[in-house]
Amino acid sequence: MNTFATLLAGTTGLLPHRGMHLLESTQHDARSLESFLATVERKAFRIAQIALRHEDDALDAVQDAMLRLVRHYATRPAEEWAPLFYRILENCVRDTQRRRTVRGRVMSWLPWVGRAADEDPSDPLEQAPDPAPQPEARVQAGEALQALEAALAALPARQRQAFLLRNFEGLDVEATARAMGCSAGSVKTHYFRALQTLRAQLGEYWE
Amino acid sequence: MNGEPDPASAEFARRTRELLEASAASLPARTRSRLTRARYAALGQHAAGRAAGGRALWQRWLPAGAVSAAVLVMLLLLGGPPPPPQQASVTGAAGGDDLELLADHDALALAQDQGADANGVDYEFYAWAVGAAQEEAGNSGAGVGT
Structure with a gap:
């Protein structure tokens, strides 16, 4: 009976210690993750919104990316989170675009749901200009931003991704390469071409 | 670039x-x-x-x-299986025989007598006895002759 008593005491003594360690580790990870997600969520939303041109779809993509990062990569080193997160986000954006394409094709075969097929993914009310009077600078900035978003949306996906990750999110070349799943040289090429295209299209707003 | x-x-x-x-x-x-x-x-x-x-x-x-x-x-x-009782008695008998053998000097001498063959004939003893008798006889003859 002594053996059983020793075993039981060892087992019950182990559980609270492990439980405390697990709790502390979980709290630390959660704080780090929360800080990271809070840092990137707005820019991530804007990147998804520019690519998808739809607020709700962009929010869904960001939420999916957050969930997938937390579910699969929470235990990875914190410095890897940004490239992983933006890679996941780009996959979510592509998934949404594919679903839109498939849905559009299916709807085009169904003439009695033509109204749904013709539905514009972007909310026209959100795209409409605010009728309230605004200072001239805000109007100009708003116009410049709209032109920039349109030009970014028209870029090839890889160029847009390289430009936004490098210039907007501020990732370095290596981190951008990890996020895009390509070489650093490819990132530089995509970024350079995006910059040239945007300058050619938007020069009137800045020059 | x-x-x-x-x-x-x-x-x-x-x-x-x-x-x-x-x-x-x-x-x-x-x-x-x-x-x-x-x-x-x-x-x-x-x-x-x-x-x-x-x-x-x-x-x-x-x-x-x-x-x-x-x-x-x-x-x-x-509990575990008890040991076989026969094995304990055999071990005890063997131990008692060893003690009795060590205590008896004659028995120990007999036990140490390794010259006898399977029929109990100790040829070395008889060879020694014959040699000793001849040697004694030789000694007697020499003494008589001298």
């Missing part, structure tokens, strides 16, 4: 960055709220997953520990 953009491109990049950052900083309250809820949902899932993982760890080992403890208890209560 040498990796370093020209000053005009660098200025263009700076202005686009400022414009995009301003737009991200001035998101509508509804959008910010939904982003916050999405973040909390993700973190909630993370916490739930870790807690479930921790529970699964000790829940996985608890039945094994209980079964092991039960087996130990049963073994201790029932």
Whole structure:
């Protein structure tokens, strides 16, 4: 009976210690993750919104990316989170675009749901200009931003991704390469071409 | 393309960055709220997953520990198989014979007599006895003759 008593005491003594360690580790990870997600969520939303041109779809993509990062990569080193997160986000954006394409094709075969097929993914009310009077600078900035978003949306996906990750999110070349799943040289090429295209299209707003 | 953009491109990049950052900083309250809820949902899932993982760890080992403890208890209560009694008596008899042999000097001398063959004939003894008799006879003859 002594053996059983020793075993039981060892087992019950182990559980609270492990439980405390697990709790502390979980709290630390959660704080780090929360800080990271809070840092990137707005820019991530804007990147998804520019690519998808739809607020709700962009929010869904960001939420999916957050969930997938937390579910699969929470235990990875914190410095890897940004490239992983933006890679996941780009996959979510592509998934949404594919679903839109498939849905559009299916709807085009169904003439009695033509109204749904013709539905514009972007909310026209959100795209409409605010009728309230605004200072001239805000109007100009708003116009410049709209032109920039349109030009970014028209870029090839890889160029847009390289430009936004490098210039907007501020990732370095290596981190951008990890996020895009390509070489650093490819990132530089995509970024350079995006910059040239945007300058050619938007020069009137800045020059 | 040498990796370093020209000053005009660098200025263009700076202005686009400022414009995009301003737009991200001035998101509508509804959008910010939904982003916050999405973040909390993700973190909630993370916490739930870790807690479930921790529970699964000790829940996985608890039945094994209980079964092991039960087996130990049963073994201790029932005890091991008793030793065969015959083996103990044989060992005891052998030990008693050894002690008696060591205590008896004559028996020990007989036990140490390794010259006898299977029929009990000790040829070395007889050879020695014959040799001793001849030697004695030779000694007697020499003494008579002289």
